[in-house]
Amino acid sequence: MKIPRVVIGMSGGVDSAVSAFLLKRRGFDVIGVHMVNWDSQEEGTSNCPRSKDESDARNVCDKLNIPFHTVNFVKEYWNDVFLRFLENYKMGRTVVPDIDCNHFIKFSAFHKVAQERFDADFIATGHYATTSFGDFQQSRNASEEIRLFSGRDPLKDQTFFLCTVTQEQLKRAMFPLGSLQKTEVKRIAEQEGFHEVAKKPESMGICFVGKKKRFSEFLDEYIEPKSGKIVLKNGKKIGNHHGIHQFTIGKRINGTYLEERSHFGFFVSEINSETGDIVACEGSHHPNLYATRFLINRPSWISNSDDPLKSHPPSEILCRIQRTHPPVSCLVEYSDENLSVIPRIPLRATAPGQMCVFYTTKNECLGGGEILRILDTL
Numbered sequence: 001m002k003i004p005r006v007v008i009g010m011s012g013g014v015d016s017a018v019s020a021f022l023l024k025r026r027g028f029d030v031i032g033v034h035m036v037n038w039d040s041q042e043e044g045t046s047n048c049p050r051s052k053d054e055s056d057a058r059n060v061c062d063k064l065n066i067p068f069h070t071v072n073f074v075k076e077y078w079n080d081v082f083l084r085f086l087e088n089y090k091m092g093r094t095v096v097p098d099i100d101c102n103h104f105i106k107f108s109a110f111h112k113v114a115q116e117r118f119d120a121d122f123i124a125t126g127h128y129a130t131t132s133f134g135d136f137q138q139s140r141n142a143s144e145e146i147r148l149f150s151g152r153d154p155l156k157d158q159t160f161f162l163c164t165v166t167q168e169q170l171k172r173a174m175f176p177l178g179s180l181q182k183t184e185v186k187r188i189a190e191q192e193g194f195h196e197v198a199k200k201p202e203s204m205g206i207c208f209v210g211k212k213k214r215f216s217e218f219l220d221e222y223i224e225p226k227s228g229k230i231v232l233k234n235g236k237k238i239g240n241h242h243g244i245h246q247f248t249i250g251k252r253i254n255g256t257y258l259e260e261r262s263h264f265g266f267f268v269s270e271i272n273s274e275t276g277d278i279v280a281c282e283g284s285h286h287p288n289l290y291a292t293r294f295l296i297n298r299p300s301w302i303s304n305s306d307d308p309l310k311s312h313p314p315s316e317i318l319c320r321i322q323r324t325h326p327p328v329s330c331l332v333e334y335s336d337e338n339l340s341v342i343p344r345i346p347l348r349a350t351a352p353g354q355m356c357v358f359y360t361t362k363n364e365c366l367g368g369g370e371i372l373r374i375l376d377t378l
């Protein structure tokens with residue numbers, strides 16, 4: 001019988017290194033493939049055509065004695081992830097590029113190359129998530145739907161970013177780390193001699209923003225300044241700004257933009273892309289920062305069968321709007337093509353563009369929809 005071939009996405013980090021090791025240990029025919037998604041030379045932040053991540057990924061593959069290849073998705077990433085990200089920031093919307101990156105790049109372009117060029121049976125990544133088919137697809141059943149569940153390490157669970165993957169993509173995917181804690185992953189990396197990747201700091205935030213560069217400076221390089229006013233809800237002007245893309249709902253407004261001082265600080269409660277106004281409130285726990293009802297577009301569901309919101313009792317549906325927040329119970333109501341969501345606990349800093357991801361009480365990730373508008377606050 002042919003040994004199944006698994007292509008593993010090698011980022012140069014510890015999670016994919018340990019995933020590759022576990023796959024090899026289970027006897028799969030493993031190939032490591034590194035994606036280049038951002039052109040640092042073109043951007044002027046590096047003179048080197050080969051990044052440190054790429055050489056770290058290659059070294060791990062050499063150590064494991066598995067083939068290593070590099071594929072270039074700079075164009076796809078730019079068009080499908082980065083331009084959409086910029087367009088949304090220009091409109092004052094807070095999108096999560098990692099979700100688009102998974103949807104368009106890791107589980108789409110990358111899967112395609114893995115199958116067509118490398119003849120992969122499965123495609124693995126070091127995501128912290130599990131499925132009903134098992135971490136190594138050992139329980140797969142072609143006639144059944146595959147279901148997505150949180151990874152065992154609640155602090156690392158990445159199902160939030162996987163909420164738009166499809167049945168077809170998940171059925172080819174493997175998550176070898178799904179049942180491990182991050183501490184165990186680091187221990188395996190040290191044991192196996194992957195010291196270089198084991199000591200790397202956690203990759204934070206958005207891959208294309210260099211670690212040293214501040215996010216707002218990065219955005220300024222791509223979005224034209226456009227001045228506007230900072231106002232209170234009653235219309236009173238308290239400052240000026242150079243572009244709504246610099247603001248995020250719930251974040252404190254830098255004093256350099258303000259003509260007034262407040263002991264409690266001013267926080268962004270609304271971003272009006274039509275007038276260019278930033279609406280501020282005073283204090284980090286102002287009621288205007290807590291959404292009690294918001295509208296999302298029709299969610300994309302991981303299951304192809306019935307709408308899961310209809311098949312689960314409302315008391316069992318949980319939602320989360322940020323990866324690190326614990327899911328909260330919510331009520332959902334269909335209104336035309338969209339859904340309105342009423343969280344049982346008001347959610348602070350809910351922002352248009354973010355994803356609202358649904359879970360069951362049994363840690364199953366059902367899918368998610370993009371937040372369109374905040375309908376009510378406290």
Ligand SMILES: Nc1ncnc2c1ncn2[C@@H]1O[C@H](COP(=O)(O)OP(=O)(O)OP(=O)(O)O)[C@@H](O)[C@H]1O
Pocket residue numbers: 008009010011012013014015016017033034035036037106124125126127202203
């Ligand atoms: N440039 C890349 N090339 C190939 N695969 C990648 C790349 N970036 C990420 N991946 C894959 O996607 C998984 C999740 O990526 P994420 O950016 O969330 O990194 P992470 O959890 O810090 O993992 P790692 O420690 O492997 O970098 C990685 O474990 C890896 O399998």
